Each structure stands twice: as structure tokens, then as C-alpha cells.
Amino acid sequence: xxxxxxxxxxxxxxxxxxxxxxxxxxxxxxxxxxxxxxxxxxxxxxxxxxxxxxxxxxxxxxxxxxxxxxxxxxxxxxxxxxxxxxxxxxxxxxxxxxxxxxxxxxxxxxxx
Amino acid sequence: xxxxxxxxxxxxxxxxxxxxxxxxxxxxxxxxxxxxxxxxxxxxxxxxxxxxxxxxxxxxxxxxxxxxxxxxxxxxxxxxxxxxxxxxxxxxxxxxxxxxxxxxxxxxxxxxxxxxx
Numbered sequence: 001x002x003x004x005x006x007x008x009x010x011x012x013x014x015x016x017x018x019x020x021x022x023x024x025x026x027x028x029x030x031x032x033x034x035x036x037x038x039x040x041x042x043x044x045x046x047x048x049x050x051x052x053x054x055x056x057x058x059x060x061x062x063x064x065x066x067x068x069x070x071x072x073x074x075x076x077x078x079x080x081x082x083x084x085x086x087x088x089x090x091x092x093x094x095x096x097x098x099x100x101x102x103x104x105x106x107x108x109x110x111x112x
Numbered sequence: 113x114x115x116x117x118x119x120x121x122x123x124x125x126x127x128x129x130x131x132x133x134x135x136x137x138x139x140x141x142x143x144x145x146x147x148x149x150x151x152x153x154x155x156x157x158x159x160x161x162x163x164x165x166x167x168x169x170x171x172x173x174x175x176x177x178x179x180x181x182x183x184x185x186x187x188x189x190x191x192x193x194x195x196x197x198x199x200x201x202x203x204x205x206x207x208x209x210x211x212x213x214x215x216x217x218x219x220x221x222x223x224x225x226x227x228x229x
Binding site: 031033041042043045050090096097098099100101102103104105106 | 143144145147149155156157158159162164202204206207208214215217219220221222
């Protein structure tokens with residue numbers, strides 16, 4: 001079973017503050033993803049990466065930056081956190097092709 | 113564009129009765145695979161089923177699904193629902209246009225399954 005570890009598991013942030021969510025995978029997967037989940041919206045793709053040192057914009061990238069400094073690590077950065085970014089964030093990884101996506105446990109972010 | 117449609121946002125069923133969650137798709141990808149993911153309350157999504165073979169039944173944990181390219185569907189079924197099946201279910205498509213292309217993932221919006229005693 002693939003291992004994807006997210007930190008922190010929960011966080012309370014202040015509006016306008018900077019938030020960094022971290023993700024680490026130990027399965028040599030090339031593809032990594034950041035999703036946001038809100039009730040009624042399913043999983044929405046924020047940023048993704050096919051290879052280290054390169055990131056791509058997903059469907060809802062506004063207000064978020066991503067960083068992939070190595071194959072194992074993928075971070076999501078909120079430079080100026082806003083109330084609307086309160087949500088659960090999932091990191092996920094998979095090898096290429098049509099292979100299964102494996103999720104981390106999620107980070108519950110509350111912006112006050 | 114490519115899309116996955118789950119028509120029901122909520123399905124309610126009585127324990128012991130059959131259940132079917134619908135998933136249809138539109139895609140231009142030439143090579144595709146389909147997934148059903150299940151997400152229990154306060155947990156992460158996890159894969160339940162995967163299939164890339166047309167007209168082949170795939171089974172896991174009592175659930176089954178068959179990819180039908182002729183009708184663009186990958187419905188999830190179970191003959192006897194259990195209370196523990198209550199969860200959020202996502203259908204997802206993975207595909208690419210040509211070998212060497214980076215594959216994409218397309219998600220449905222999810223169907224919440226509630227199994228009542």
C-alpha cells in the first residue's frame with residue numbers, strides 16, 4: 001500500500017497569514033496532486049506535478065502556490081489565507097499511466 | 113471536453129437490499145481506466161475498484177462494476193447493502209491520448225450512499 005503523509009493534520013490560521021501544507025510520499029511515484037474538498041463540491045484539483053521541480057495548475061489554482069522540490073515532497077502554499085480557503089485538503093500520488101491514486105489522510109484547515 | 117457524471121448526489125437504501133450507483137462518462141482519450149473510490153466519514157478516499165477492460169466484471173468487497181464502452185458507463189453495484197457501506201463514492205476516469213503523454217484524472221462529483229436499518 002502506497003504511503004502518503006500529510007502535515008499538519010489540522011491547522012487554524014488567521015486571515016491574511018501564510019499557510020504551508022506539506023506532503024511526503026515514499027513510493028517513488030512521479031505524479032503528485034493537491035485536492036480541496038468542500039461539502040457539495042467533491043474533490044477539486046488545485047495543483048499537480050508530474051516531475052520534481054515542475055508544477056501545473058489545476059482547476060482552482062487561484063490563491064494557491066505549489067512547490068515540488070523533490071520526487072517525495074509536494075507542498076501547497078497559501079500566501080494570504082482567506083476565509084474561503086477553509087476546507088479539507090488532500091494530497092495524493094500515483095505512478096504514471098493509468099495507475100491507482102493514493103491519498104494522504106488529509107489536512108483540515110480553518111481560516112479565522 | 114472529458115467528463116464523468118454521477119447523476120445521484122444521494123442514494124438511500126435499506127440494509128439487505130441491492131444498490132446501484134450510476135457513473136457515465138464522455139472522453140476523447142484513446143486509452144482509459146476507471147475507478148471507484150470510497151470515502152468513509154472523516155477519512156481519505158481509497159480505491160474500491162479499478163477496470164480498464166471493456167465488458168469485464170470487476171469485484172471487490174462485495175461490490176462489482178463492469179466497464180461498458182458501448183454505453184460509456186461504469187456503474188457500481190452491490191446485491192445486498194450493509195450499514196457499513198454508508199459512505200461517499202466517487203467515480204473517476206484516467207486517460208491519455210498517446211503513449212508517453214501524461215495521463216489525466218477526471219472525477220465525478222460523488223454520490224453519498226446512506227444505508228438504513
